[in-house]
Amino acid sequence: MTPSRPIIIGVAGGTGSGKTTVAFAILEKVGWNRIALIQHDSYYYDASNLPFEERARLNFDHPDSLETPLLVEHLKILRSGRPVQIPTYDFRTHTRPAETRLVNPEPVILVEGILIFAEPALRELFDVKIFVDADVDIRFMRRLERDMKDRGRSLDSVIEQYMTTVRPMHLEFVEPSKRYAHVIIPEGGHNTVALDMVAARVQMLLEQ
Secondary structure, eight states: OOTTSOEEEEEEESTTSSHHHHHHHHHHHHOGGGEEEEEGGGGBOOOTTSOHHHHHTSOTTSGGGBOHHHHHHHHHHHHTTOOEEEEOOBTTTTBOOSOEEEEOOOSEEEEEOSSTTSOHHHHTTOSEEEEEEOOHHHHHHHHHHHHHHHSOOOHHHHHHHIIIIIHHHIIIIIGGGGGGOSEEEETGGGOHHHHHHHHHHHHHHHHO
16 A cells, blocks of 8 residues: 555445444545445346346346456455545445445545455455354344335335345354454444544554
């Protein structure tokens, strides 16, 4: 890492583990004007070519469901000091709208997603790798609440998806990727001691 390029931080963890809470806590502590936030979820492949019933049955927890090569390309562009237009994704319709979001090369690029450490090409770009850990029952309840409230899904559909794809993919891809983390944060955003330590590390890297 050189002083002229951004610090790239990865925040991974299972669904409902508190990744977004940790990401926003880092933003608050380091400064919103110094960090660009990118979510791996934005890179889901567009499924508009399929009937809605088929889209809903897709395995969104497998690495192949995400256009990770495009994210890798975007991070390399940001690292070189140029802005990028990242995609957006509509979870209610399982489609990728035409609208994109401009991301500028801030001093810190923070990437959040469940599978970011499972991809070698993506993993090697991170200067700091953080894994957010939480008990399985807590993660499930958080996902259940989110999917029913924010994504308009029924109780039965959330449970079925969790049992058929979310849980198996977590055990196959997400949990094993924990070993690549520099820091593992239990209790997510409630672990203020760990968050303070991470923020101090980022501040030190920025000063260097």
